[in-house]
Amino acid sequence: GDPRERFVDLMIANVRVEPLKESHVLRVQIRDRDPHLAADFANRYIEEYIHYVADQEGQLSADASTYLEAKSEELMKRLRESE
Secondary structure (H helix, E strand, O other): OOHHHHHHHHHHHHEEEEEOOOOOOEEEEEOOOOHHHHHHHHHHHHHHHHHHHHHHHHHHHHHHHHHHHHHHHHHHHHHHHHO
């Protein structure tokens, strides 16, 4: 079959990722005949996950900052109008 499909099937059969309750912590289990390859896959997966979480948290902070700046400007405008 298609090498890409074989790879996906192999990964599905040998990779297990479980989030731990109410946290950003993951349990990653990868089985392979070569323990170094399995460790490399697991470490790479975790590195990518850390970058993903950091990007998401950064975006949330940026969105909150934008909202608070707009709200602050609105409140300053209302204060000037009421004076």
